Amino acid sequence: MSQNLEGSRRAPKMYPPIEPYETGKLKVSDLHTLYYEVSGNPKGNPVVFLHGGPGNGTDAKDRAYFNPEKYKIVLFDQRGSGKSTPTASLEENTTWDLVKDMEKLREQLKIDKWNVFGGSWGSTLALAYSESHPDRVKSLVLRGIFTLRKSELRFFYQEGTSHLFPDAWWEEYIAPIPEPERQDMVTAYHAQLNSADEEVSLRAAKAWSKWEMATSKLYVDPAQLAHVEDDKWATAFAKIENHYFVNDGFMRDGQLLEKQEIDKIRHIPCIVVQGRYDVVCPATTAYDLKKVWPEITLHIVPDAGHSAREPGTSKLLVEAADKFADL
Known part of the structure; x- marks a missing residue:
């Protein structure tokens, strides 16, 4: 576990804005169609960004955590969110529907394995997906751990x-x-x-x-x-x-932190960035994850709350993504 007050106060080294080279709609059920986009290097290391909420949707700034020369950057709006349709639909909308959607998207894009990056609810979905499909995940970068207990x-x-x-x-x-x-x-x-x-x-x-x-x-x-x-x-x-x-969350209370679930992903390299003063997803959950999964790297940012856009947090997220860029 690490804390670096001086480092956390420096300006974040986000990557310059880029535009997607591919956008599309993926029909994942008779009801739901997902918006997705791909940017960066078409032959790069695949990474999928999982937005928070659930219900928030993606933003152009979400591409900026990743080196566009090294990463093939995949963003998508989860069911009912952002540009996906139908908007705000609760029907056929569960954690496990989203896990299945990720597999459909991975197959649509002909990706064998990808890096998974998510914060807040995105960390929940990242854990649920990884525990369901550990053979499809190269690395995990998580922020503001939330397990829906x-x-x-x-x-x-x-x-x-x-x-x-x-x-x-x-x-x-x-x-x-x-x-x-x-x-x-x-x-x-x-x-x-x-x-x-x-x-x-x-x-x-x-x-x-x-x-x-x-x-x-x-x-x-x-x-x-x-x-x-x-x-x-x-x-x-x-x-x-x-x-x-x-x-x-359509799961057992504490399911994502159960030893038998963590054992499925213990081999996957994982970096967690957590704000010390996060009052939306308090640091106790990230620490509970560290206790059951001591192999992870946990950074607690001493001058940050919940948002991924706070300087110390965004800096460490970019550094974590950089570390896995050549994985």
């Missing part, structure tokens, strides 16, 4: 982060929920997010989304929360996230 969900949505943000952000998050229903916020939000009343649903979606966005960085600029007002984005983000969380 009940204790993790309770800390962020019920009681934990609320002790650090008791003021405006928390007050706005609980406001849509009547006081008698606040003993189980995830379930209460599920009812409102799926209300037939669009006004009720949208208000809940924006409040749910703002709570996460407002607490994701050590220093949050309120101006950076403007995208929460995007109705389409907030609806997909909140509805899909809540759908997964109210269903416990």
